[in-house]
Amino acid sequence: MSSMSRRGFVQVAALAPLAVKSLSLGQKAIPADHFDIVVAGAGHNSLITAAYLAKAGYRCLVLDGRPKVGGGVKTAEFTLRGFKHDTCSSSHSGLYDNPLLRDDELGLREYGLEYIDPDPIIHMPFADGSYLTQWRDLDRTCAEFAKFSKRDAAMYRRMYADYESVKHIFQAVAFSPVGFGKPLNDRLAEHSKGKFWQRRLAMSQWEIIRDNFEDDHCRAFMLTSPWANQPAQNPMTGRLAYASCNQLTTGRPLPKGGSGKLAEALARLIEAHGGVILTNKPVVRLIVENGKCTGVECADGSSFRGEKAVLSTIHIKHLVDMAPREMWGQDFVDGVESWQADCQVFVTNYAVTEPPQFSVAGGTLSPVHASLLAGPERALRFAFDYAIGAANIENPPLHVICCSVADPTRAPAGMHTLKLLGYQPYDLKEGPHHWDEIKEQVSEANLKYFRQFSPNLTDDKILAKVVESPLDIERQNPHNWHGAVHAGSQGPAQSGALRPMPGWAQHRMPIPGLYQTGATTHPGGSVTGAPGRNAAMVMLKDFGTSIEEVVKTSRK
Ligand SMILES: Cc1cc2nc3c(=O)[nH]c(=O)nc-3n(C[C@H](O)[C@H](O)[C@H](O)COP(=O)(O)OP(=O)(O)OC[C@H]3O[C@@H](n4cnc5c(N)ncnc54)[C@H](O)[C@@H]3O)c2cc1C
Incomplete structure (x- = not known):
């Protein structure tokens, strides 16, 4: 070789x-x-x-x-042979904006890289039986918001347009080393809506969502991915209120295999x-x-x-x-x-015989990505649990990822890989080593909550599982210092x-x-x-x- x-x-x-x-x-x-x-x-x-x-x-x-x-950015068969699990990341949304891939600067795709763009992008089922699905199509997604509030649907469309008009500025800043080119504020100052954005960025994600959306389902949806980054009520998290607008254009791409x-x-x-x-x-x-x-x-x-x-x-x-x-x-x-570390996750990977099935009008839906969040209050509670070092298993916010739905190469024929990703602090009151004692219990609580939305995944459908606490996530890669993703x-x-x-x-x-x-x-x-x-x-x-x-x- x-x-x-x-x-x-x-x-x-x-x-x-x-x-x-x-x-x-x-x-x-x-x-x-x-x-x-x-x-x-x-x-x-x-x-x-x-x-x-x-x-x-x-x-x-x-x-x-x-x-x-x-x-x-690794995939391994660590539950059973033939089940290819992503050890950490699955979705590569941020890479789509990188000139490396966007402009194929190095011809990387010639080295065996191929992406799949799942549609729907993400599905959010609620305890009352309703749901909000984000599709790659803006009108279809707005129709999902309109089921709860026509005003919120119009607001989502407006926020999407607002974000699209400045997205190139955020990208230019992200893909330039610090000091190469103008800083964000100077670039925004040159934009017709720059002053609006300067205020928005300084606000909290929660303030923007609370003030602009009236329905709690829509608010919960707008809070989905960002709780993984920073608490929604923190000042200067305003851009995260637009995370789902950004996601509508990039989607949640998965590398094939x-x-x-x-x-x-x-x-x-x-x-x-x-x-x-x-x-x-x-x-x-x-x-x-x-x-x-x-x-x-x-x-x-x-x-x-x-x-x-x-x-x-x-x-x-x-x-x-x-x-x-x-x-x-x-x-x-x-x-x-x-x-500071912040933002730690708790993951259970499963080898399963069928994908999660969520009830929707006329049948069931099996998306690659689903998000469970009981409501805005649960997202706000998240910061408090982190601050006091509490593993909170009550209605745990969860991200559900089943890549094999869109990419059958990930599992033996008819089988699936499933990841349940929750958010828990590394620094427990009892110390991080306490995770080794409670991780099975936390994993079971996550599974129990998830089954309220996807009851088809009973014990007989689960062939194997591997549980990883924030402490395990640090053990697998020292760069995940204190479990920070x-x-x-x-x-x-x-x-x-x-x-x-x-x-x-x-x-x-x-x-x-x-x-x-x-x-x-x-x-x-x-x-x-x-x-x-x-x-x-x-x-x-x-x-x-x-x-x-x-x-x-x-x-x-
Ligand atoms: C469970 C989980 C799920 C995630 N999901 C997503 C997702 O879906 N989408 C997304 O965009 N992001 C996701 N992330 C975050 C993402 O994976 C990381 O932010 C990203 O991989 C960081 O990349 P990196 O190149 O900076 O470093 P890393 O990927 O952390 O790589 C650092 C490398 O350095 C090596 N290293 C460290 N110290 C030494 C040493 N002393 N000697 C030799 N080698 C060393 C490590 O072994 C490792 O290979 C997730 C993270 C986790 C933990």
Whole structure:
């Protein structure tokens, strides 16, 4: 599968079966100091950075501590053979806006990446037997709101139009490194409705929804996805009130074959351009020589040098311990110490013999995505439970994901994968380790609540399950520090020029030669690839070229 290239380093043939198995220096004669860039951690963001750098001709070595690349973008058969579960993310909505995919900048689709766009986008059943379904069609979705309130339907249409008119501004900010181009407020100031948006962004999500929607079903629907990000009543969460409007255009795309197909395609692209990927290589130390970061050392004692740079996606809480404190500077250390986790999830994955069936007029509906939220009050209660460290199993807000409905390759014929994702704090009053004692009970409570809406999934339909508490989510990937699905809170204190901390938001770290990408950097977590592409922009600029140049050359 691998061969020695003319340039004298290990090269993996394009479109070869995925070469992400662990190699060691003993097995392959890779000179330890023969790479331009060493990448520590192989989440989708750092793989994207490495893909642009490899396209630019830099020799990249990517190291990951786990047996498989991808981090939160991974698929595995961990319940039963043939059932392909996404270990974390399933929907890649944010990536659709990334020029990497939108403009196919690197020809990624040639490496086995294909997306499915489920319709309906999401279905929300209510305890009173009613439901609201979001379809890819605006009129059809507005008709769903109109079942509850014609006024709310008109408001949804108006909010959708308002959001569409400024969406390009949010995208431009997300897909630019901090300091590259104008900041959000300046861009909004140039827009005809800029003042309206400046106020909206400063408001809370709840204020906007409460003031503009009269019916509680519609309000609950408008609160669906955002509770995973920040409490709806927090100031400066106003943009989340528009999350479902944004979702109407992007949908909730799924990679065919599993979320991990994205990471696999990126790995193939990197290998096809001379890169090497080694797994089971936890990085434990940064090598700093003459004040410059020149490489990394792994837990097994192996070390690797990058002649030009080291790129990390190691969580900043761990990174800071990998070089002497004085090298970071006090501002950086203070920024790390005050970093907040927030937003933790609780997941049970099932192998099942049939998909969830929700009652709708004239029969049942089996969507890929469904959302359960008892009402607006339950969403507001969420912040309180987190604050007091309580695992609340009363009417638990749940996200129900059954990818195999739209993608039969995920399970044996006629069978399905099912994920029930709830929201629970990592820091329980009794301490995070208490999760090991109560996780089965919480999982059962989630299943019981879910069955009120989808009674067909009785015990005989469940073949196997795997439960993961917020503590388990941290155990599977150290980048999910304290179980945080986005590596840390995405509130105003950790956003934009403050992510990961003031003064260090441009992917360049205080130690020369060291760059940072991933969810701890702007614009944060989720599968957007924005931190990855933005880091590539900064690094390429520092190397005397540009992302535009690389894309232009790669298209020739
Ligand atoms: C249960 C769950 C469901 C989710 N669902 C969605 C969803 O549907 N849609 C969505 O957009 N987002 C979702 N997310 C969030 C999303 O998965 C993450 O925000 C995203 O994957 C972060 O990507 P990343 O590239 O920044 O880092 P990660 O994916 O976290 O990758 C970091 C990598 O670095 C490696 N690493 C860390 N430390 C070291 C070290 N010291 N040495 C070597 N390697 C190291 C890790 O092994 C990992 O491979 C979900 C998250 C969870 C937990």
